[in-house]
Amino acid sequence: xxxxxxxxxxxxxxxxxxxxxxxxxxxxxxxxxxxxxxxxxxxxxxxxxxxxxxxxxxxxxxxxxxxxxxxxxxxxxxxxxxxxxxxxxxxxxxxxxxxxxxxxxxxxxxxxxxxxxxxxxxxxxxxxxxxxxxxxxxxxxxxxxxxxxxxxxxxxxxxxxxxxxxxxxxxx
Amino acid sequence: xxxxxxxxxxxxxxxxxxxxxxxxxxxxxxxxxxxxxxxxxxxxxxxxxxxxxxxxxxxxxxxxxxxxxxxxxxxxxxxxxxxxxxxxxxxxxxxxxxxxxxxxxxxxxxxxxxxxxxxxxxxxxxxxxxxxxxxxxxxxxxxxxxxxxxxxxxxxxxxxxxxxxxxxxxxxxxxxxxxxxxxxxxxxxxxxxxxxxxxxxxxxxxxxxxxxxxxxxxxxxxxxxxxxxxxxxxxxxxxxxxxxxxxxxxxxxxxxxxxxxxxxxxxxxxxxxxxxxxxxxxxxxxxxxxxxxxxxxxxxxxxxxxxxxxxxxxxxxxxxxxxxxxxxxxxxxxxxxxxxxxxxxxxxxxxxxxxxxxxxxxxxxxxxxxxxxxxxxxxxxxxxxxxxxxxxxxxxxxxxxxxxxxxxxxxxxxxxxxxxxxxxxxxxxxxxxxxxxxxxxxxxxxxxxxxxxxxxxxxxxxxxxxxxxxxxxxxxxxxxxxxxxxxxxxxxxxxxxxxxxxxxxxxxxxxxxxxxxxxxxxxxxxxxxxxxxxxxxxxxxxxxxxxxxxxxxxxxxxxxxxxxxxxxxxxxxxxxxxxxxxxxxxxxxxxxxxxxxxxxxxxxxxxxxxxxxxxxxxxxxxxxxxxxxxxxxxxxxxxxxxxxxxxxxxxxxxxxx
Numbered sequence: 001x002x003x004x005x006x007x008x009x010x011x012x013x014x015x016x017x018x019x020x021x022x023x024x025x026x027x028x029x030x031x032x033x034x035x036x037x038x039x040x041x042x043x044x045x046x047x048x049x050x051x052x053x054x055x056x057x058x059x060x061x062x063x064x065x066x067x068x069x070x071x072x073x074x075x076x077x078x079x080x081x082x083x084x085x086x087x088x089x090x091x092x093x094x095x096x097x098x099x100x101x102x103x104x105x106x107x108x109x110x111x112x113x114x115x116x117x118x119x120x121x122x123x124x125x126x127x128x129x130x131x132x133x134x135x136x137x138x139x140x141x142x143x144x145x146x147x148x149x150x151x152x153x154x155x156x157x158x159x160x161x162x163x164x165x166x167x168x169x170x171x172x
Numbered sequence: 173x174x175x176x177x178x179x180x181x182x183x184x185x186x187x188x189x190x191x192x193x194x195x196x197x198x199x200x201x202x203x204x205x206x207x208x209x210x211x212x213x214x215x216x217x218x219x220x221x222x223x224x225x226x227x228x229x230x231x232x233x234x235x236x237x238x239x240x241x242x243x244x245x246x247x248x249x250x251x252x253x254x255x256x257x258x259x260x261x262x263x264x265x266x267x268x269x270x271x272x273x274x275x276x277x278x279x280x281x282x283x284x285x286x287x288x289x290x291x292x293x294x295x296x297x298x299x300x301x302x303x304x305x306x307x308x309x310x311x312x313x314x315x316x317x318x319x320x321x322x323x324x325x326x327x328x329x330x331x332x333x334x335x336x337x338x339x340x341x342x343x344x345x346x347x348x349x350x351x352x353x354x355x356x357x358x359x360x361x362x363x364x365x366x367x368x369x370x371x372x373x374x375x376x377x378x379x380x381x382x383x384x385x386x387x388x389x390x391x392x393x394x395x396x397x398x399x400x401x402x403x404x405x406x407x408x409x410x411x412x413x414x415x416x417x418x419x420x421x422x423x424x425x426x427x428x429x430x431x432x433x434x435x436x437x438x439x440x441x442x443x444x445x446x447x448x449x450x451x452x453x454x455x456x457x458x459x460x461x462x463x464x465x466x467x468x469x470x471x472x473x474x475x476x477x478x479x480x481x482x483x484x485x486x487x488x489x490x491x492x493x494x495x496x497x498x499x500x501x502x503x504x505x506x507x508x509x510x511x512x513x514x515x516x517x518x519x520x521x522x523x524x525x526x527x528x529x530x531x532x533x534x535x536x537x538x539x540x541x542x543x544x545x546x547x548x549x550x551x552x553x554x555x556x557x558x559x560x561x562x563x564x565x566x567x568x569x570x571x572x573x574x575x576x577x578x579x580x581x582x583x584x585x586x587x588x589x590x591x592x593x594x595x596x597x598x599x600x601x602x603x604x605x606x607x608x609x610x611x612x613x614x615x616x617x618x619x620x621x622x623x624x625x626x627x628x629x630x631x632x633x634x635x636x637x638x639x640x641x642x643x644x645x646x647x648x649x650x651x652x653x654x655x656x657x658x659x660x661x662x663x664x665x666x667x668x669x670x671x672x673x674x675x676x677x678x679x680x681x682x683x684x685x686x687x688x689x690x691x692x693x694x695x696x697x698x699x700x701x702x703x704x705x706x707x708x709x710x711x712x713x714x715x716x717x718x719x720x721x722x723x724x725x726x727x728x729x730x731x732x733x734x735x736x737x738x739x740x741x742x743x744x745x746x747x748x749x750x751x752x753x754x755x756x757x758x759x760x761x762x763x764x765x766x767x768x769x770x771x772x773x774x775x776x777x778x779x780x781x782x783x784x785x786x787x788x789x790x791x792x793x794x795x796x797x798x799x800x801x802x803x804x805x806x807x808x809x810x811x812x813x814x815x816x817x818x819x820x821x822x823x824x825x826x827x828x829x
Contacts, residue, residue, distance in 0.1 A: 005227045018325075024544070068295075068355075070356075071295060072295065072355035072356065075295060075355075076354070076355075076356060078294075079294075079395075079397070082289070082397035082398070083397075085288075086398050086399070086401070087401070087466065087467055087470035088398075088399070088401075088470070101676070102807070103735075104735045104736055104737065104803050105733045105736075105803060105806050105807045105811075106736060107810075107812040107813070107814075111811075115736070115812045115813045115815055116736030116737065116812065116813045117735040117736035117737070119735065168724065
């Protein structure tokens with residue numbers, strides 16, 4: 001056999017390799033099955049991957065829409081808040097409640113001392129307020145804006161109790 | 173296998189001469205060849221039919237040459253594509269493979285000193301349309317533009333005829349129906365479009381959605397929640413969203429931020445999910461915090477707007493400044509404008525006149541002359557000044573605002589009664605001769621900040637006009653002491669009073685407290701420069717003198733008095749140079765002052781240009797504004813009265829016969 005092989009070297013050997021190498025009837029079924037399985041498995045994996053990606057992109061889209069929606073809502077609400085909080089609007093609403101702008105400020109010190117000259121606030125244009133006895137309820141309190149005398153002194157918490165009665169100037 | 177051996181053995185025959193031909197480089201194994209050549213008995217093995225097999229040699233050679241050539245062409249082309257023109261092709265490929273988008277940076281907010289937004293950006297949509305889809309052929313309706321316009325008009329708040337005209341634009345595929353609409357408006361249109369899409373699919377429908385050609389483009393809109401409040405300071409943005417006036421323009425680089433970019437692999441216009449993306453994220457702009465207090469600004473703006481209207485004046489300004497820090501708490505202009513709707517704004521009112529107008533301040537600048545006289549030690553508040561009815565100086569005959577018999581005033585009285593003649597007489601003492609007096613006065617004026625920019629860097633700000641003392645004309649050298657013949661802007665004038673209120677130290681006015689970067693860190697603005705103008709003693713004396721203006725029965729500023737407080741102030745009624753005529757016509761009424769006089773916290777300056785109805789005296793029309801704004805500021809800042817008594821410096825003296 002080895003003698004017969006000898007001449008098969010070189011070009012002949014190379015060409016020979018291209019020829020069918022005889023009836024090798026090794027069991028083909030497992031191999032075919034393997035290939036089918038591999039191909040099928042690959043296809044299914046791809047399909048799953050694709051649908052997972054799509055699902056992700058749907059979710060992304062959904063969340064983006066939701067973000068936009070919420071941002072829009074937030075901005076719309078902020079617009080409403082701003083409209084209510086604008087000084088002009090506050091002043092108008094205060095007037096509707098019967099309030100009038102306070103005059104010169106007066107301060108009530110922690111020791112009960114009054115700084116400044118408290119006066120009764122009067123409506124500069126009484127004709128503008130439609131209701132009878134405009135601002136009668138708030139008048140005496142309005143003239144006195146309570147705070148600690150001198151900003152350098154630490155404001156006493158007790159004093160702030162009286163402060164909220166004087167929002168006539170639509171301040172903070 | 174053995175059956176195939178004979179033909180195979182025969183095959184090597186033709187190959188024998190090949191090594192001799194010298195084209196041996198083809199086989200990787202040259203070693204067996206000599207061995208194959210040695211067995212001599214090959215020629216007899218040849219049979220006639222093998223000759224046919226010998227002829228493939230030139231054919232093979234031809235083919236191999238051909239293949240080589242083809243390969244060579246390929247190699248050359250490969251080199252060209254991969255090496256020579258590589259970058260150009262790569263760029264071309266990238267263009268198709270990658271998509272790039274600009275991520276627009278969010279513009280920063282402008283807030284007041286308490287963080288209340290004065291200018292902010294919100295999402296908006298430009299509503300556009302494709303007019304081609306509204307033509308009779310596409311929509312299968314004769315009056316599609318009119319029908320669509322009738323539907324859209326109430327939502328967009330426009331005239332149906334205008335919209336229909338836009339939708340009828342011939343040979344166009346794009347028209348802008350409305351700019352910067354809120355997302356709610358676009359949602360409404362979208363809902364409507366959906367309804368019509370369903371309608372079109374119904375049996376009786378045309379099959380074409382009437383509103384199918386209405387589209388939108390996302391955009392952002394600059395919103396000023398408080399409308400015209402502080403509009404002069406804030407400015408406005410142009411159609412591209414860049415600052416075009418006021419702080420928006422002054423600090424545009426900080427506010428604008430930096431646009432980012434995103435680049436991703438795309439296929440069919442969609443992002444390839446696995447390929448990832450790269451780019452730089454957008455850097456949002458910084459938030460600017462102003463020194464403005466929104467409420468004080470509102471009070472100032474309302475007060476000045478009312479008075480300007482009442483007096484039928486050209487315009488007016490109010491400036492409120494913190495005397496200790498130099499921070500501007502309010503800077504109001506009237507008339508103003510609404511930056512939310514620039515189309516309705518009057519172009520002349522769109523600037524910040526308080527900084528952009530230069531005008532002659534009039535008597536409010538007498539306080540600088542008095543500061544010079546006191547600081548130089550030439551006079552004291554009780555120095556006697558005899559004020560005649562007329563005074564001849566240079567080429568002119570000077571008079572006071574009213575005819576009066578000879579007044580016997582103290583220096584304090586000269587200021588309280590705002591006597592021009594008294595001021596000329598007092599400042600005449602500043603130097604040995606008039607020229608030296610001019611130089612000394614000029615030095616003080618400049619140290620008070622007259623003739624130089626305020627340091628805000630505000631766009632369009634004027635530095636005012638103050639000539640060099642050697643260039644002062646004959647009349648100017650007598651008018652400058654009482655505030656004519658020099659020009660200032662309102663902030664410069666306010667700053668003079670803040671300087672006196674701050675014990676003679678001038679703090680440069682500031683408008684910006686700091687910026688909050690995208691990282692949320694607050695960077696305070698640099699500390700403003702300070703320089704001493706007059707001594708503390710002079711400043712205190714001046715404050716007391718200014719009190720006489722308001723609290724003395726004979727003072728010109730009694731309308732500015734606030735019960736319970738010690739108020740220092742000065743009126744001004746100047747002849748006004750009409751900018752159109754170029755000569756004096758009309759008046760500038762003004763009032764400046766601070767409170768509490770002994771522990772000043774707030775300076776308020778008010779000026780009204782060319783009041784034509786009612787009084788034109790500063791004390792009469794600006795005094796009440798000063799009072800209103802000052803009261804509001806004192807309340808807002810919780811400044812209590814000091815409770816001390818005013819010194820009540822004498823105004824007049826009894827002449828010794």
